[in-house]
Amino acid sequence: MKSPAGISIRSKTWSDRLVVFFPALILIVLFVSVVHDYSLERRLVMMRYLLFVLSGILAFILPYISFPDSASRLFQLANLPSGRLIKEYIGRHRVVWGTGAMLIVVTALADERGLTADFPGQLMLLGYGILFLAGIYLYASCCYLKIGKNSQEWQEGEKGRNIRRQLAEIAKYPIDPGSIPSLISSVKIALLGMMAVVAGALAFGAGGPAGEFMAALLLFLFGLNRIYAVRRYADRFFYQTQAFFSEFFGVAGGPDSEQEPLKAEQLWWIPPRWKVHGWALMLQMDRKMPSGRFVAAGHLFIWILAYQDAGSALMLISWILFGILHHGLLLLTASPDIAPKWWLRNLDSPGNWSAVRLCIQVRWLLPLMLSMSIMKGLFSLFNWTDLGLTAGIYLLAGAVISLLISYRYERRWAN
Amino acid sequence: MEKAILQVQKVTKQYRAGKVVFTDISETFYPGDAVLLKGPNGSGKTTFLKLLSVNTFPTGGSVFYGDLDIHRYPYRYLKNVGLVHDEEALPQHLSAVELLTWILHSRGLRDEESVKEMTGIFEHLELDDARYDEIGTYSTGMKKKTQIAAALICKPAVLILDEPLRGLDRSSTGRTLDLFRSAVSRGALILMASHARADEDDLFKRVMTFPL
Numbered sequence: 001m002k003s004p005a006g007i008s009i010r011s012k013t014w015s016d017r018l019v020v021f022f023p024a025l026i027l028i029v030l031f032v033s034v035v036h037d038y039s040l041e042r043r044l045v046m047m048r049y050l051l052f053v054l055s056g057i058l059a060f061i062l063p064y065i066s067f068p069d070s071a072s073r074l075f076q077l078a079n080l081p082s083g084r085l086i087k088e089y090i091g092r093h094r095v096v097w098g099t100g101a102m103l104i105v106v107t108a109l110a111d112e113r114g115l116t117a118d119f120p121g122q123l124m125l126l127g128y129g130i131l132f133l134a135g136i137y138l139y140a141s142c143c144y145l146k147i148g149k150n151s152q153e154w155q156e157g158e159k160g161r162n163i164r165r166q167l168a169e170i171a172k173y174p175i176d177p178g179s180i181p182s183l184i185s186s187v188k189i190a191l192l193g194m195m196a197v198v199a200g201a202l203a204f205g206a207g208g209p210a211g212e213f214m215a216a217l218l219l220f221l222f223g224l225n226r227i228y229a230v231r232r233y234a235d236r237f238f239y240q241t242q243a244f245f246s247e248f249f250g251v252a253g254g255p256d257s258e259q260e261p262l263k264a265e266q267l268w269w270i271p272p273r274w275k276v277h278g279w280a281l282m283l284q285m286d287r288k289m290p291s292g293r294f295v296a297a298g299h300l301f302i303w304i305l306a307y308q309d310a311g312s313a314l315m316l317i318s319w320i321l322f323g324i325l326h327h328g329l330l331l332l333t334a335s336p337d338i339a340p341k342w343w344l345r346n347l348d349s350p351g352n353w354s355a356v357r358l359c360i361q362v363r364w365l366l367p368l369m370l371s372m373s374i375m376k377g378l379f380s381l382f383n384w385t386d387l388g389l390t391a392g393i394y395l396l397a398g399a400v401i402s403l404l405i406s407y408r409y410e411r412r413w414a415n
Numbered sequence: 416m417e418k419a420i421l422q423v424q425k426v427t428k429q430y431r432a433g434k435v436v437f438t439d440i441s442e443t444f445y446p447g448d449a450v451l452l453k454g455p456n457g458s459g460k461t462t463f464l465k466l467l468s469v470n471t472f473p474t475g476g477s478v479f480y481g482d483l484d485i486h487r488y489p490y491r492y493l494k495n496v497g498l499v500h501d502e503e504a505l506p507q508h509l510s511a512v513e514l515l516t517w518i519l520h521s522r523g524l525r526d527e528e529s530v531k532e533m534t535g536i537f538e539h540l541e542l543d544d545a546r547y548d549e550i551g552t553y554s555t556g557m558k559k560k561t562q563i564a565a566a567l568i569c570k571p572a573v574l575i576l577d578e579p580l581r582g583l584d585r586s587s588t589g590r591t592l593d594l595f596r597s598a599v600s601r602g603a604l605i606l607m608a609s610h611a612r613a614d615e616d617d618l619f620k621r622v623m624t625f626p627l
Binding site for chain 1: 428429431432433465468469470471472474486487488489492493494496498499502504505506517518521522565566
């Protein structure tokens with residue numbers, strides 16, 4: 001955020017940026033390595049799958065990276081108008097839509113043959129992808145900007161209380177009713193994106209590339225219409241959703257949860273030296289965000305993709321992408337709410353905290369490998385080397401992100 | 416009869432069903448009121464102030480600034496409000512002067528008098544040369560003074576202050592209360608939660624004791 005005098009309010013260091021851009025860079029390189037010799041037809045198929053996946057990611061990830069916004073107190077001091085609040089809100093997601101847009105550019109244009117007769121078609125494909133992404137993103141961001149009111153009603157009302165009780169007693173599955181509107185929105189957004197991909201493919205059959213382009217244009221106009229509709233009252237929506245998520249992740253959460261808290265002894269895969277640190281961080285991470293549900297949704301999404309007969313290259317990229325995305329959860333441990341600086345510094349060295357963070361992430365590796373192995377057995381999409389490659393990239397990305405998060409504090413203290 | 420500036424009408428707040436902070440409360444505040452919120456930790460003072468600063472939304476009921484429902488029109492309401500939040504949340508790499516400049520710019524209030532007014536507030540709070548240093552280098556008390564200056568610089572009609580005296584020494588506390596006194600004398604409403612000994616000050620004619 002820049003002041004009129006060009007002053008930066010949200011200060012970010014190079015390591016903050018690197019933590020976010022490193023996974024994006026890996027993805028871009030991976031995509032270039034896959035699509036560099038693709039024909040226009042294969043690029044189109046790849047683009048559809050990419051948009052399919054991006055719709056799913058946007059559907060799940062936006063509320064977690066949007067709220068609570070630690071800068072909201074500053075927004076109040078400056079009393080930002082609705083337009084500026086929307087700009088700030090959209091700016092917070094730039095890593096998501098920015099990475100998505102880069103992948104679309106690569107899928108459409110990265111071509112080892114340089115400029116060919118396909119180039120006009122590639123440009124149209126690029127336009128299709130960007131319009132589609134913009135449309136689904138605008139729709140998703142509007143849904144989540146407005147979600148505070150419904151979420152609060154579910155969280156604080158009697159209906160929510162009854163659901164909480166029933167789920168705990170009957171299904172033995174604790175869930176905060178305030179999260180139900182977000183779950184519904186996730187499904188709505190993912191379905192809209194997937195249906196729009198299918199509708200675009202049908203339009204391609206009827207009217208060629210222009211038909212599919214028009215489908216994306218319609219989605220974009222729909223998204224634009226949604227953002228226009230919320231623009232006038234964005235201040236109300238922003239502060240209400242901000243208030244809800246601040247309470248949801250703070251005072252409204254926790255103590256009466258029916259779920260048995262995690263115990264340090266359960267973390268069998270973490271060496272004793274780091275076990276208690278890992279336990280303390282995981283307890284907080286899981287209370288702040290339902291990581292298990294998030295990961296399970298990702299698995300489900302990739303399996304849906306596999307049933308669409310996506311090619312082996314795309315499936316492998318999806319698994320690698322999903323593996324890297326797991327480490328986004330580590331960003332929670334960069335928050336002073338979960339890991340205050342004094343706590344990190346007094347209890348251990350950055351090297352040890354890096355190891356703790358990596359150990360925490362290892363918990364998702366087994367389900368990842370298991371799911372991939374089953375898919376390998378059923379669809380013969382990859383070989384054991386691919387599994388090894390995915391595990392290797394998963395661990396490497398986890399290690400790099402853990403190191404970056406852990407040492408950024410050390411550097412700040414030194415300053 | 417004087418017209419109310421802020422009206423709390425039958426407000427209930429619960430963080431989830433059964434976890435009630437207060438139920439059906441109604442309060443009226445007038446221009447020039449200085450209200451001290453007292454009570455033990457966890458009694459609802461901060462929630463009440465968050466409600467009035469649009470940082471929490473009521474489960475039921477409404478709060479009006481004049482005729483304006485503050486939770487429906489936060490931007491229009493916040494134009495008239497100065498805030499000292501419970502969490503400091505200040506940008507670490509700006510100086511206090513830059514922060515206030517940014518606030519005035521953003522609110523469209525910066526004019527030729529601004530520098531003079533900023534200087535006046537900072538000098539009164541004894542935040543002298545340090546006001547040009549980055550906030551990240553400040554002590555707790557200096558950060559609190561920056562928050563107070565940020566709340567006062569816009570000459571708001573309503574001042575919502577959550578523990579503004581925490582971390583201030585005796586002299587700074589007195590000087591801060593002087594600034595609040597002058598805000599009240601120009602007709603501002605002050606709502607302040609404090610564990611410091613502000614209740615001994617003659618500024619606060621009204622005390623709200625929590626839990627309500």
